[in-house]
Amino acid sequence: MQWLAFNILGFQAVWWACVLGAGAGSPWMGPIAAAAFAAIHLRFTPTRRRDARLLVSAVVMGLLVDSTLGGSGLLSYAANGGQPALAPAWILALWAGFALTLTHSMKALAARPWAAAIFGLLGGPLAYASAGAAAGAVTFNEGIVSGLLAVAVAWAVAVPLLYRIDKKLANVPEEALA
Structure with missing residues (x-):
């Protein structure tokens, strides 16, 4: 039970550090918080390699999703280093922290692809709208409805896909991944 509490609260701390840091012009607050969360998580989890692989997969997924959303002009991210078509480090840190919840505090979704999609x-x-409202970390350039619809579709695909990637990687022998 303590592990699940750490997992939930750790990710919430990462989310707030990323969003508030980006909105305040301190975009490295989030990546530092995510690195600390990941280091502690990976030190004590019984599924270290699996979680590390899922973390890398989620960061790649986040790079694709958020670079596409930013590059399309639908969204803009605060503290993006002048690169609107490239997901900023703070949002990739969010994906890293999120990945560490998937097989722990959000484990129930793993066997339910439709629930994961929903x-x-x-x-x-909800997360993107909250990031925009709470700290100005995300701006919806073409209107909030079209921006949120794009995010909804992307995340409805991304979450079950991450579970599928995790399942594939979990079934691969360690030697094949080295």
Whole structure:
């Protein structure tokens, strides 16, 4: 039970550090918080290699999703280093922290692809809208409805896909991944 509490609270701390840091012009607050969370998590989790692989997969997924959203002009990210078509480090840190919840505090979604898709469909837009409202970390350039619809579709695909990637990687022998 303590592990799940750490997992939930750790990710929430990462989320707030990323969003508030980006909105305040301190975009490295989030990546530092995510690195600390990941280091502690990976030190004590019984599924270290699996979680590390999922973390890398989620960061790649985040790079694709958020670079596409930013490059399309639908969204803009605070503290993006002048690169609107490239997901900023703070949002990739969010994906890294999120990955560490997937097989722990959000484990129930793993065997339910439709539930994972619905979670992404609703949770993704809620997180992005909250980041925009709470700290100005995300701006919806073409209107909030079209921006949130794009986020909803992307996350409805991304969350179940991450579970599928995790399952594939978990079934691959260690030697094949080295």
